[in-house]
Amino acid sequence: MVFLLFYTVLHLFFCAALCTVFVAFTHSWVFISKKGYQETDEAIQSSVITKLKGVSVTNTSESGLLVWGPEDYVIPPQVKILYLHHSIMALLNTSMISAMRLFRVRMRTGIMSGRCLRRDVNSTGTCEIYGWCPIERRFTPQGPLLTNAENFTIYIKNFIQFPKFTFSKSNVLETTDDSYLKKCRYDEKLHPYCPIFRLGDITRRAGYNFQDMATFGGSIGIMIHWDCDLDKGHCHPQYRFTRLDISVSNKTIAMGFNFRHTRYFKNAAGESYRSLFKVYGVRFNVMVLGKAGKFSIIPTAINVGSSLALMGAVTFFCDMVLLYLMKKGDAYRERKFEGCRYDKHHTSTVNLQ
Numbered sequence: 001m002v003f004l005l006f007y008t009v010l011h012l013f014f015c016a017a018l019c020t021v022f023v024a025f026t027h028s029w030v031f032i033s034k035k036g037y038q039e040t041d042e043a044i045q046s047s048v049i050t051k052l053k054g055v056s057v058t059n060t061s062e063s064g065l066l067v068w069g070p071e072d073y074v075i076p077p078q079v080k081i082l083y084l085h086h087s088i089m090a091l092l093n094t095s096m097i098s099a100m101r102l103f104r105v106r107m108r109t110g111i112m113s114g115r116c117l118r119r120d121v122n123s124t125g126t127c128e129i130y131g132w133c134p135i136e137r138r139f140t141p142q143g144p145l146l147t148n149a150e151n152f153t154i155y156i157k158n159f160i161q162f163p164k165f166t167f168s169k170s171n172v173l174e175t176t177d178d179s180y181l182k183k184c185r186y187d188e189k190l191h192p193y194c195p196i197f198r199l200g201d202i203t204r205r206a207g208y209n210f211q212d213m214a215t216f217g218g219s220i221g222i223m224i225h226w227d228c229d230l231d232k233g234h235c236h237p238q239y240r241f242t243r244l245d246i247s248v249s250n251k252t253i254a255m256g257f258n259f260r261h262t263r264y265f266k267n268a269a270g271e272s273y274r275s276l277f278k279v280y281g282v283r284f285n286v287m288v289l290g291k292a293g294k295f296s297i298i299p300t301a302i303n304v305g306s307s308l309a310l311m312g313a314v315t316f317f318c319d320m321v322l323l324y325l326m327k328k329g330d331a332y333r334e335r336k337f338e339g340c341r342y343d344k345h346h347t348s349t350v351n352l353q
Contacts, residue, residue: 036299036303037303038229038231038293038294038299039164039293039295039296039298039299040291041163041165041293042291044160044161044226044290044291045161045162045163046159046161046288047159048286048288049155049156049158050154050156050284051070051154052070052152052153052154053070053155054148054149054199055067056068056073056146056147056148058145060145068146073281075279110130110132111129111130111131112127112129113130114128115128132274132276136276136278139278141215141216142215143214144214144215146214149199149214150199150200150203150210150214151198151200153185153196153198153199154197155195155196156171156195156196156197156224157170157171158195158237158286160226160288160290162228162292165230167228167235169228171193171195173193180194181195181196184196185197185198185201186201188239192236202220203220205241206221206241207243213243214282216256216258216280217258218244218256218282219245219257219282219283220242220243220244220282221242221243221244221285221287222239223239223240223241223289224237224238224287225237225240225288225290226292227290227291228291229292229293230292230294231293231294257280258281259278259279260276260278260279261277262276263275
């Protein structure tokens with residue numbers, strides 16, 4: 001009897017300890033960390049409006065004295081790409097047809113007209129192409145054109161909505177102070193709802209120096225994450241910045257960002273000209289992610305029922321430990337099933353009578 005009492009107490013203590021750990025884990029993990037009592041909505045609907053501001057002055061041998069504003073260095077206006085360097089080609093005349101030797105013709109410089117010319121019967125001749133002339137010259141920038149661009153600011157206005165809960169919000173502080181947006185700068189602690197970011201601060205938060213990427217450009221990812229607990233009224237934007245044009249190993253020949261664009265015009269005689277620009281700059285990619293949660297009886301009931309069902313498995317596990325892993329498991333097995341054997345024997349005796 002003492003032995004049975006000891007193992008009974010041991011069994012109860014072991015099961016109680018496991019149940020306590022299990023309940024604590026379920027409560028902390030499922031209901032606190034994972035918020036198993038909430039219904040969630042991850043179908044975030046988002047809209048982003050951006051504006052880039054900053055003025056710079058340049059004076060180069062190619063372009064002379066120029067004042068640069070957002071309308072000059074943001075191309076196209078809908079996409080925020082800050083161009084820090086350019087090379088201006090000479091004026092090119094569309095009415096001119098360049099003649100080149102056939103084996104020197106490169107298709108990227110123009111389209112062959114189908115006419116070939118010879119000086120005489122002994123010459124190899126040349127083939128005409130339609131194209132802009134002269135062709136683009138090779139140019140490698142030696143430094144950024146807009147040297148003070150790291151002090152420019154970008155305004156990122158983000159509207160979000162969770163349709164399941166009919167909830168909407170923006171990352172702009174709700175205030176009646178009209179001067180707030182003119183003087184604030186984003187700060188995670190002091191001004192978390194100021195949507196104006198200094199470019200130098202953005203690249204620094206991404207782990208890079210702005211001047212290091214100003215010459216050959218780059219691509220910066222701006223991720224806005226909304227994790228909203230609507231029961232507590234907590235719904236704040238969290239920002240993360242990363243550089244997208246280089247790999248983790250930092251071994252790539254494709255780092256930087258540049259492309260070509262043109263501007264067309266005509267002279268007084270009506271002849272068409274164009275200026276070809278190869279521009280290096282920083283591209284900003286804004287990505288919005290989010291999830292919202294709110295109390296609902298359905299997920300709460302499901303998670304509570306699952307927890308109660310698993311508690312039965314805890315009791316079964318306690319028995320397996322005491323029966324097969326304890327040194328006195330055989331004695332405990334005999335005591336545990338003694339009542340079952342007695343009931344079976346007693347029933348058989350009654351039936352024989």
